[in-house]
Amino acid sequence: MSLPLFFTENIDVNASRVTLDEGNSKHIIQVLRMKQGDALRLTDGKGNIFTGNIFDEHKKACIVNIKEHALQASSPRKSTIAISLVKNAARFEWFLEKAVEAGMNTIIPLLCERTEKAHFRYDRMQQIMISAMLQSQQAWLPVLAEPVKYKDWLPAHTNTVKCIAHCNNEEKYHFRQITDGNDDITICIGPEGDFTEQEIALALQHDFKPVSLGNTRLRTETAGIAAAVLLAIK
Template sequence: MHTFYAPDLNGPTFTLPEDESKHAVRVLRLGVGDAVELLDGRGGRYAAAVADANPKRCQLRIGHHETVAPRSYFTHVAVAPTKNLDRMEWFVEKAVEVGVERITFLRSARSERRELKLERLEKIAISAMKQSGQAWLPQLDEMTDYAAFVADATPETTFIAHLEEGERTALTQVAAAGAGCCVLIGPEGDFTPAEIALALSRGIRPVTLGESRLRTETAALAAAFTVHLVR
């Protein structure tokens, strides 16, 4: 069954945007009476049927719906985006498929990318939500200065993955406790010693994702997957 995103669903019918209408009618060949599914990104899952197969304004008639409860734990990955945006797009797609509630993009001292436009990443997140059958669309945050993020973080549920020497706990251990987990992932050059010290001074604990040295986007996905796996 084909799935469409309907964030502003209100009433017994819903009209797809023009680009989605064209795709539904001209590409998917949907006609009157054909069944589809709608997701509002907030847990709502709706059964619907095509009422008017207009390629510019395809109208759907809403039927049965259900509300999917959010997960009992909250996964938040805060990552310094790579210079190559394709790698961040890959991370967002896979993280949504695995299951993540929030992604924050950090501007750290060694960040190769200082600015980021969310429009493309939001579209990728929506597509991944539909493809994977998720009912909740993760929150994507604009670029945030590292120091400001750390200052507002909740130390009990925030962890920093870095490559500096020192004692670190496996993420699998700390993620198994509590109802939420936020993991900080640095840029390719890692967090600076000063940034690590700032996090530790705030009570944020250091964690390890394993023995391998991972690329930024791989580490971010490994963090999301690890939390999802142990919960």
């Protein structure tokens, strides 16, 4: 069984003692009832994992003695998913959780022509990502961008491989036809009701290749999860 893992930003990699913030302290001491001497791990979401023991079980400022520092390897390819927001925020949150579990590196919420007005609470989304990172025993927190207009974002976006998953019936590539699984890659997922013809044309004009996510019609968040799985597995 792995030691419990907690997130705390900005730990000095050479620190031998760390004072946790109130949220973590409360969670560790009051909720989990951990005691002085209990072992745990901390990560800063930037690949660092610190192993240590509780030195002072203070419920607002728990102090941990650090015994060991390790760096978790980052994913060999950098995977970016740019995806339309959806009206039902819970569905977007599920996508986010699953995308983090699968090990994506960057998530860019898109505002497309047909994106329905959607609530976007950055802090809440960030918390969901942190929980998913810890849950899946990872030490790299993906980058979550602020929502951006598709037509402003797309022309400026660069990556080794760029692709778009739209629902038009034209010929599409399998992922394996456009990448051997090692390239840094970006995939765009459209809103319910799909990208408009103009949006698809804009993507093709900027060298985004149309890719297939299977033969069935997927909801936006399902397409996002499918893309995350396919990018994670190669």
